[in-house]
């Protein structure tokens with residue numbers, strides 16, 4: 362079933378343009394390019410607060426979504442790991458939407474958190490990849506991702522499909538709340554529809570990334586930095602690398618580095634910077650200078666404009682297409698997945714079945 366691919370993870374990374382397009386298609390009404398959700402019997406415009414609960418990579422998709430819900434819909438968003446949420450006696454008010462994100466739909470902590478929220482009278486929305494799963498069955502609003510079966514233990518295509526659904530949901534919520542007029546909603550949809558081609562363009566850099574994997578493979582620690590909606594991508598990049606190559610990695614918000622982790626920086630710690638050009642770029646450039654001043658080696662992942670400005674003196678650079686900021690988190694997922702993949706290949710670890718990990722965590 363792997364076809365021409367060596368690993369399921371690799372196959373699933375390369376499937377992303379197709380499955381993201383497939384997922385988007387099911388949320389966008391073709392006649393007028395607005396978001397259409399499955400039929401529901403409650404009024405989304407009444408939602409006053411969103412509580413997002415998930416684990417692992419699905420949690421990072423939720424972190425990106427928080428940014429979108431707040432920016433577009435101006436709805437306050439609370440987000441927590443399922444294993445923390447359940448035990449902290451969260452305050453859940455009437456009119457709340459509880460949003461669960463899961464590839465498998467069976468993660469024990471997430472499922473228990475869903476049941477907790479249901480008891481507390483929240484409306485339950487679920488972004489899930491397995492349509493027959495427990496979470497899918499228990500949802501008031503079922504929002505499927507159409508990634509197809511994900512076999513590799515490290516989640517890849519499920520993540521970008523989750524992002525596609527969450528962006529559509531954010532646009533829809535914003536429209537329902539009167540925060541976006543029709544033309545603005547159509548504009549967002551148009552940018553979302555650019556994602557599959559941009560994912561393809563990102564995948565074109567596979568060979569460059571494979572060629573630089575040997576620069577990262579010997580490291581004991583790797584730092585990933587990002588800002589705004591790209592900060593969760595830094596966390597995701599670090600998680601992917603740890604999971605399949607067993608290199609210790611941490612993701613940090615770029616601006617937080619000087620509050621501690623900068624103490625770790627030396628020639629032996631590669632720093633992967635995720636930074637599309639745009640209003641936040643200058644800030645990141647100064648964070649890169651802080652790294653350089655301490656002998657740190659930078660791998661800059663940016664677009665042509667960003668690399669022209671700050672690519673010089675980096676250990677390596679990875680060029681992404683120039684994309685609308687909305688879809689940058691989907692596009693920048695690709696190089697962090699590929700980097701983890703090729704570093705694992707260079708180290709000879711088991712990519713599809715990493716030690717100590719299970720595909721679906723059904724124990725608490």
Ligand code: F6R
Nearest residue numbers: 417418419463464465468515516
């Ligand atoms: C990371 C990974 C895990 C899962 C987590 C949640 O590559 O696969 O962190 O994301 O176990 O699983 P789901 O999404 O099935 O609830």
